[in-house]
Amino acid sequence: MKRPTIADIADRAGVSRSAVSFALNDQPGVSEETRQRVLGVAAELGWRPHSAARALRGGRAGAIGLALQRPARLLGAEPFTMELISGLESELSARSCGLNLQVVEDTEAEIATYRRWWAEHRVDGVIVLNLRDDDPRVAVLEDLHLPAVVIGGPAGTGALPSIWSQDAAGMTDVVEYLAALGHRRLAHVAGDPVMRHIVDRTAALHEVCRLRGLPEPVTVRADYSDEDSAQATRRLLASPERPTAIIYHTDLTAVTGLEVALEMGLSVPDELSLIAFNDSRLCRLVNPKLTALAHDIPGRGAQAARMLFAAIDGERDAGSQPAEPYRLLPRGSTGPYRPSR
Amino acid sequence: MKRPTIADIADRAGVSRSAVSFALNDQPGVSEETRQRVLGVAAELGWRPHSAARALRGGRAGAIGLALQRPARLLGAEPFTMELISGLESELSARSCGLNLQVVEDTEAEIATYRRWWAEHRVDGVIVLNLRDDDPRVAVLEDLHLPAVVIGGPAGTGALPSIWSQDAAGMTDVVEYLAALGHRRLAHVAGDPVMRHIVDRTAALHEVCRLRGLPEPVTVRADYSDEDSAQATRRLLASPERPTAIIYHTDLTAVTGLEVALEMGLSVPDELSLIAFNDSRLCRLVNPKLTALAHDIPGRGAQAARMLFAAIDGERDAGSQPAEPYRLLPRGSTGPYRPSR
DNA sequence: CTCCGTAACAAAATCGGTTTAGTAAACGAC
DNA sequence: GTCGTTTACTAAACCGATTTTGTTACGGAG
Numbered sequence: 001m002k003r004p005t006i007a008d009i010a011d012r013a014g015v016s017r018s019a020v021s022f023a024l025n026d027q028p029g030v031s032e033e034t035r036q037r038v039l040g041v042a043a044e045l046g047w048r049p050h051s052a053a054r055a056l057r058g059g060r061a062g063a064i065g066l067a068l069q070r071p072a073r074l075l076g077a078e079p080f081t082m083e084l085i086s087g088l089e090s091e092l093s094a095r096s097c098g099l100n101l102q103v104v105e106d107t108e109a110e111i112a113t114y115r116r117w118w119a120e121h122r123v124d125g126v127i128v129l130n131l132r133d134d135d136p137r138v139a140v141l142e143d144l145h146l147p148a149v150v151i152g153g154p155a156g157t158g159a160l161p162s163i164w165s166q167d168a169a170g171m172t173d174v175v176e177y178l179a180a181l182g183h184r185r186l187a188h189v190a191g192d193p194v195m196r197h198i199v200d201r202t203a204a205l206h207e208v209c210r211l212r213g214l215p216e217p218v219t220v221r222a223d224y225s226d227e228d229s230a231q232a233t234r235r236l237l238a239s240p241e242r243p244t245a246i247i248y249h250t251d252l253t254a255v256t257g258l259e260v261a262l263e264m265g266l267s268v269p270d271e272l273s274l275i276a277f278n279d280s281r282l283c284r285l286v287n288p289k290l291t292a293l294a295h296d297i298p299g300r301g302a303q304a305a306r307m308l309f310a311a312i313d314g315e316r317d318a319g320s321q322p323a324e325p326y327r328l329l330p331r332g333s334t335g336p337y338r339p340s341r
Numbered sequence: 342m343k344r345p346t347i348a349d350i351a352d353r354a355g356v357s358r359s360a361v362s363f364a365l366n367d368q369p370g371v372s373e374e375t376r377q378r379v380l381g382v383a384a385e386l387g388w389r390p391h392s393a394a395r396a397l398r399g400g401r402a403g404a405i406g407l408a409l410q411r412p413a414r415l416l417g418a419e420p421f422t423m424e425l426i427s428g429l430e431s432e433l434s435a436r437s438c439g440l441n442l443q444v445v446e447d448t449e450a451e452i453a454t455y456r457r458w459w460a461e462h463r464v465d466g467v468i469v470l471n472l473r474d475d476d477p478r479v480a481v482l483e484d485l486h487l488p489a490v491v492i493g494g495p496a497g498t499g500a501l502p503s504i505w506s507q508d509a510a511g512m513t514d515v516v517e518y519l520a521a522l523g524h525r526r527l528a529h530v531a532g533d534p535v536m537r538h539i540v541d542r543t544a545a546l547h548e549v550c551r552l553r554g555l556p557e558p559v560t561v562r563a564d565y566s567d568e569d570s571a572q573a574t575r576r577l578l579a580s581p582e583r584p585t586a587i588i589y590h591t592d593l594t595a596v597t598g599l600e601v602a603l604e605m606g607l608s609v610p611d612e613l614s615l616i617a618f619n620d621s622r623l624c625r626l627v628n629p630k631l632t633a634l635a636h637d638i639p640g641r642g643a644q645a646a647r648m649l650f651a652a653i654d655g656e657r658d659a660g661s662q663p664a665e666p667y668r669l670l671p672r673g674s675t676g677p678y679r680p681s682r
Numbered sequence: 683c684t685c686c687g688t689a690a691c692a693a694a695a696t697c698g699g700t701t702t703a704g705t706a707a708a709c710g711a712c
Numbered sequence: 713g714t715c716g717t718t719t720a721c722t723a724a725a726c727c728g729a730t731t732t733t734g735t736t737a738c739g740g741a742g
Binding site: 005007022049050057 | 730
Binding site for chain 4: 356360370375397
């Protein structure tokens with residue numbers, strides 16, 4: 001099967017290739033009658049533009065890039081990525097723009113991927129995830145003038161437009177909620193403190209506790225692994241000043257924490273309240289169900305895609321936009337502190 | 342910042358553009374000395390081939406396509422896709438080949454995507470998931486001569502190479518295992534029976550039960566949703582001839598089923614054994630932990646990528662290959678039937 | 683009737699590579 | 713010394729679209 005080209009259409013319609021191009025792209029220079037004839041022939045042949053040829057001349061690759069910096073083992077567990085992708089797609093398909101995916105090992109490899117994409121004209125722009133403190137990716141993208149939208153911020157994104165999840169506000173809501181339930185000793189199982197959103201949440205936690213006159217909260221670190229988050233919870237629960245509520249940075253981490261707490265014979269929520277950033281189906285599968293901070297992740301993906309298109313179309317200074325705020329969904333894992341003895 | 346082209350290299354090295362092309366592609370026609378000089382200049386300028394220009398002449402798009410037919414709501418929950426992608430990527434990056442992702446609504450849209458990718462030269466080949474009975478995608482891909490590898494089969498893939506998970510063998514293992522524990526009344530919560538692997542499993546279940554002299558097993562259908570799988574389990578447990586073991590087509594479905602069983606006051610595994618196709622972290626997060634059939638999904642992705650490259654390189658009749666067989670991982674959710682009263 | 687503007691199209695250049703055809707010099711064989 | 717062959721390179725065609733530049737023919741103004 002041979003793909004039809006513009007020359008084939010030109011032959012059939014008895015006009016020149018340029019006339020065909022004008023007709024197909026709604027440019028002036030052809031009569032209405034000829035235009036209709038050309039469109040008819042094109043439809044009949046099932047013609048579609050050769051993306052490479054168009055990209056070569058016009059400069060647009062017709063695709064955006066998403067580099068995922070995740071070890072293979074963990075990629076599956078996190079619903080976040082897939083939800084984001086499905087959100088991106090909803091906007092991309094409307095502009096018949098492709099999505100280029102690349103899984104990378106680390107930041108260095110991610111930067112190399114951006115350089116390669118840029119040099120090879122493979123993408124018109126990229127979506128950047130998990131903003132870090134002093135993120136080297138920002139400078140590289142600015143340097144390349146590769147349009148980009150950062151999910152994370154708002155600080156530290158340089159001139160790149162960004163969507164920032166209101167992490168400080170979310171954490172504030174959580175603390176207010178727990179304080180209203182009577183909790184005073186709070187703990188926080190956080191992710192990598194090089195991540196911007198983790199820093200923001202931690203700062204907000206301490207700030208609100210100070211304002212409310214609560215004791216200094218404890219923050220411990222745990223990565224995404226089972227062992228690590230279990231260990232973090234065990235340490236917290238074994239401490240002399242055991243917290244009455246723990247805030248987890250991830251639904252996965254929180255579920256693991258819940259298992260640990262139940263294993264240790266604590267009753268949830270009477271003796272310990274648990275709350276998770278990032279809601280997912282997982283939170284509803286466990287018993288008791290986990291109170292969580294929910295996010296419209298597909299919505300954020302769509303928003304990011306729209307902003308990226310604006311940047312690609314050359315709009316200067318799209319600036320930062322806040323994402324929809326977190327919604328606190330109280331479920332069975334939180335309640336007033338009511339020790340049995 | 343301007344991307345360097347072959348002409349820039351030619352100028353600097355004082356040779357023609359064709360000489361540069363020969364040097365860069367290890368073609369004969371240039372002296373070793375010139376080749377080294379050209380390579381040096383290219384490295385110095387940081388030259389990378391313009392993917393569109395190369396694709397236009399050479400025909401290769403330098404990317405493969407993956408169309409995901411999943412409603413947005415469920416994409417996140419399933420670890421399968423992401424694990425597969427990370428497996429694909431491990432092979433793709435070695436050949437510096439891109440991955441084009443597209444989320445589609447239904448089979449019709451998926452076929453339209455294949456046609457578009459083909460017509461626009463966007464991908465060199467595709468990976469097809471979730472083979473169905475009498476799958477219309479197979480004929481379209483064969484018709485387009487678009488290289489493809491089907492994950493699923495081995496029957497019904499036409500001339501397309503495929504990787505088939507040994508579903509019948511997996512189900513046989515499960516039944517043997519349950520029979521050895523003394524179970525006789527088995528039930529099966531299955532997915533859409535239009536899916537090939539669901540049909541294969543169901544057939545194997547009935548076949549093995551017949552051979553072993555077990556009563557006819559019950560198969561009920563449930564999609565991926567919470568409600569549906571909960572409902573399926575409830576129906577099974579409420580039936581007069583209540584099964585003593587249930588086999589679920591998905592880890593998610595099984596976890597939901599476990600919650601329902603516990604809610605209904607059944608003790609697991611004494612009064613009911615549960616077992617899940619597709620292992621994931623989820624299976625280890627619940628209590629009791631779920632016995633599951635595990636798969637090396639990233640490995641299968643890598644295998645699929647290798648087969649697809651072979652097909653793209655024009656190897657005829659790569660044929661079907663079995664994937665690594667399922668591994669049965671016994672955990673706390675299965676045991677001998679020991680009713681308390 | 684001539685001149686100018688414009689509509690409607692064709693011809694050709696262009697993007698950045700790859701590939702074929704062509705060419706000059708060097709070399710070896712007889 | 714001549715002929716054929718190889719080596720090392722250049723020139724030019726080509727891929728399929730877009731875009732600029734030319735070229736007619738026609739219509740209206742003067």
